[in-house]
Amino acid sequence: MELMRIKDLPITADLAGFAAVVGVIALGAVAWVARGGLTRRWEHLVGLLGLWMVIVGQYMGLVSSPRERMMGEVGRILYVHVPSAWLTMLTFTFTCAFATFFLFSGKRHWDHLVEATAEVGVVLSILLQATGMLFAKPTWGVFWDWDPRLVSTTVMMLSFMGVLTLRGLLDDVDRRATWTSVGSILATTSMIVTYFSVRWWRSIHQMQSSPDTVADPMVFVLRWNAFAFLFLTVWFVVQRARLSARREALDAPPALPEEVPA
């Protein structure tokens, strides 16, 4: 079977396209959630679709797709690594967006979505780090390299872990929601600055740039897996948001007593 090089993949360009598709879907979903969409259990359909796509996608990635030219079988980790990278970025972007929505509107469902996306984002970024390290060892010879993408996602993961720690320490519902949102916005903005400053720090040390040539069979499997991960992420996020809402309902105060005539 034909062999390809991972470096040939137009990963950045593809992320932009993927993000655009997701953005359009998300806009509709956000408008729907704002109208109370979390009351209906629609996400299992998406979750099942995601599960099926992951099984098929990983079969394609691990078995049926051609071997990578430079790294051989190791290159197949790409079909987990790249989708988790994209989804980490997207999930944290949504955390920031939901946090902004919460600060402007004060509606509780945004807070549940902030918590859900932050937690799922942390899990995805752990997956990203783990696969990235497994990938880096045979290709670069080390588990960790000071790559801007690696450093900035690590920094963002640590930031969001800090935010979730802070959230766990707060008892008051309103304060917890506001402070989580503030922390999430800070974490996301700092990630952008970190990415550019680290990239620039590395560029001084001559980092190679990759040519943008396309290897079609790989791109298809990659896209397939990206959407599979997207659907699974949506399922996890919605489930987690429901859990937050339930927990909050459990902590809700009892009904106010009737007015006592004085």
Place this chain on the structure above:
Amino acid sequence: MPVAATDAPSSPPVSTLVVDDLSRRFGRRWALARVSLTVPAGGGLLLLGANGSGKTTLLRTLATALRPHRGSASLGGRDLWEDRRALRPRIALLTHAPGLYADLSAAENLRAWAAMGGHAVDAAARLAEVGLTDAADRVVRTFSAGMVRRLALARILLKSPDLVLLDEPFSALDPEGRAVVAKAAQAVRARGATLVLSTHHAPLAASLCDQAIRLHEGQIVWRGAPDDPQAAVPADGALV
């Protein structure tokens, strides 16, 4: 009852306090439940009730330090929480937390707070009003609890407020200190400002207020006159 002597006599009294169905919770507990009351401009309201009955929560909500979770309160027809930025300069709150800097002297504290509010202050005159002239240059960290209370009173009165909220202002004070606080409270009402006061010191309170409520578990369980003998008897039998 003194009629409000406001700066703008044509507008409705700026210091009328109207509380409507006000509720506030902490976690799962309602600390304040459906409190409704009206204090006319220049009036004095006495809050009674055991520790934990919601007096401090009510005062802090009226001071806009806490957001009401239900219901509303208004001062001179303006919603307290919605217009809090505009109303805060006109509301003074005295609690057990004095809002002072322990490493600054009494005079420095007053000058610092006045400067943050954007005006100058005659610190010596303000300190004389609360009987702290001799302690003007002493660092607050060395003050007794009673002196801290007096200085905190001088601090909140820097604002010349329309609504004055005093939470247990007589605790930890000697008779002279209580007289200072009582005099200041009377002066506040004489100016036409509204006074809300919580205390267990019935005789002083009766002379400062013209209506009273008793709170129990966040609700009003009794309304009456501050000199009513019932005001001195806790309804639930819990003495403080």
Place this chain on the structure above:
Amino acid sequence: MTGVRAVAAVVGRELRTEWRDRSRVGGLFVYGFALVLALAFAMPGPHMLPDLAGGALWLGLVLASTRALDASFATELEHGALEAMLLWPVPPAAIFYGKALANTIVLLMVACFLAPIVGLLYHPEPRGSLWMLPLVMVAGCMALAAPGTLVASLTSRARGSSALLPVLLFPLVVPVLLASARATTLLLEGDPMNQADDWLGVLVVFNLLHWSLDALLFERVIDEG
């Protein structure tokens, strides 16, 4: 104009309390000194120290900043002054800018104390133009103070605050540490390609972002009722 006066009043009050309790800033000096000293022993040998001078200075400052920031809110919370300030006729943004400026000044004092000590201990051989070093120090301290003030306002009122502050702050200030340390090292070791200017640019961008965004967020943090 009233806003500027309020900021000045907050800064004046902060610095006055800082001056009254001088032992706190003194403690920061000693802390920073001990840090750069200990860091030297963690290195393979004295021959490496000249290259590490810039990094040691900024690592010491970042670590010292968490102590300074934690202390600046402890004073406010001790007697309910933060809430009193919220209820005072001071715009919340003025509180933020006042505290952040005061923290910048405290950090600059630590930087001015620490820089000669690093010079003494690490033997950097200045080959570059040192006139930009004060600029880097001001920009770096400002960049630590703004997010630091906001994060400290969050953590100081949560349980276990002193452990939480660095957890939230360090990831945020990674670009500050990177840019300040790189710029300082380049200025010390010579900068043939004028890269120090660009690192200073990173600090300026970081400052612009945080000195505007954080004031808005601070307002929400302290006034959420």
